[in-house]
Amino acid sequence: MIEAAQLPLWVALLTAMFLLVGAAFALIGSFGLLRLANFYERAHAPTLGNTFGTACILAASVLCFSVQQSRPMLHEVLIAIFAFVTTPVTLMVLVRAVLFRDRLEGRNGMPRPEVPSRTAGPPG
Amino acid sequence: MSAVVLIWSLSIAQALLALASVCAVIRIIRGPRAQDRVVGVDALFVNAMLLVLTFGIRSGTSLYFEAALVISLLGFAGTLALAKFLMRGEVIE
Amino acid sequence: MTRLLPFPLLSAGLLALWLLLNQTLSPGQICLGGLVALVGGWLFARLGPPQTKVRRPGVIIRLCVSVMTDILRSNFAVARILLGRGNPQRSSGFVEIPLALRDPYGLAVLACIITSTPGTLWASFNPATGKLIIHVLDLIEERVWIETIKNRYEWPLREIFE
Structure with missing residues (x-):
């Protein structure tokens, strides 16, 4: 258990705010996964938790540990950097795979070169 | 006072993250096609990593940080392998 | 210089990564991290990636x-x-x-x-x-x-x- 008593109140309040905002954004992103209608829209939803949610919770962690140990604890930055570099790679490969599968199965998900289709992707 | 604030906010944040994981699992189970399930797996990995980080803040040790790092990197490799499999039907050519 | 450090930005990044993971600035870890950075730069050069210059x-x-x-x-x-x-x-x-x-x-x-x-x-x-x-x-x-x-x-x- 943390020695929370030695934390100043403003640090505790700031940490609490970062934690709650980050967790709320992760929840909204995952909720969007259930709510949106087709694959291409659903692929947008987890980005919310990946960027702002992760950043907030990492900020809470950095703040809490830095004040507790009275020296800057910056190794959480590594997770943020990895998340920024890796999430686009997975999403890009996944979207390319889905475009390839849709084209292979003859669904009209692939935008034509001249007129980008306004109705996105396959149903379901 | 600050202990109370921290414990309550940690508990609420963990509950929210657990709910987010449940949403991702529902998408994995329901997801009509394979790619929807892969997006669900990706979201599940991220939520699990955030949950582990909150456990780290709660326990006050930085050991959980390494677990979170490993989860996020495994999530990257796993999702990438699944996406590659969807495209080609095999992972290593 | 270019033989020893073909990709200075990559090597600096590797050294920073090593020090952040170990959470220390002790001389021994700086030596080890420097070794990792050097070898990492050489290995990356063997892959033959396109060269670029970062400006501004x-x-x-x-x-x-x-x-x-x-x-x-x-x-x-x-x-x-x-x-x-x-x-x-x-x-x-x-x-x-x-x-x-x-x-x-x-x-x-x-x-x-x-x-x-x-x-x-x-x-x-x-x-x-x-x-x-x-x-x-x-x-x-x-x-x-x-x-x-x-x-x-x-x-x-x-x-x-x-």
Whole structure:
């Protein structure tokens, strides 16, 4: 258990705010996964938790540990950097795979070169 | 006072993250096609990593940080392998 | 210098990574991290990646700031859509953008920026014609998106890499 008593109140309040905002954004992103209608829209939803949610919770962690140990604890930055570099790679490969599968199965998900289709992707 | 604030906010944040994981699992189970399930797996990995980080803040040790790092990197490799499999039907050519 | 450190930025990054993972600035760990950075740079050079020069540090900082504010703003915009507060006639779709950027590193950074921003996804890029296709969650007007991507991201990236 943390020695929370030695934390100043403003640090505790700031940490609490970062934690709650980050967790709320992760929840909204995952909720969007259930709510949106087709694959291409659903692929947008987890980005919310990946960027702002992760950043907030990492900020809470950095703040809490830095004040507790009275020296800057910056190794959480590594997770943020990895998340920024890796999430686009997975999403890009996944979207390319889905475009390839849709084209292979003859669904009209692939935008034509001249007129980008306004109705996105396959149903379901 | 600050202990109370921290414990309550940690508990609420963990509950929210657990709910987010449940949403991702529902998408994995329901997801009509394979790619929807892969997006669900990706979201599940991220939520699990955030949950582990909150456990780290709660326990006050930085050991959980390494677990979170490993989860996020495994999530990257796993999702990438699944996406590659969807495209080609095999992972290593 | 170039023989010893073929990729100075990569080596510096590896050293910083090592020191952050070990959470120390002790001389022994700096030596070990320096060794990792040197060997990592040589191994990367053996892969034969294309060379590039990074210029204009001021533009880099300005680009970082504008990317962060854009990610923050679109986080709130997408959260409003997901909670059902947005326009009920919202339509999503693909947008086609002609790019003049050709540097592979610049394109990689642009892909990271576009996909990391909630609401836009990098779908495909044709290197022969320079046509980029992105998927947009809240598509109001295609021209606005094309202008935004070209002015906010592509222009600074061309300044930096080309």
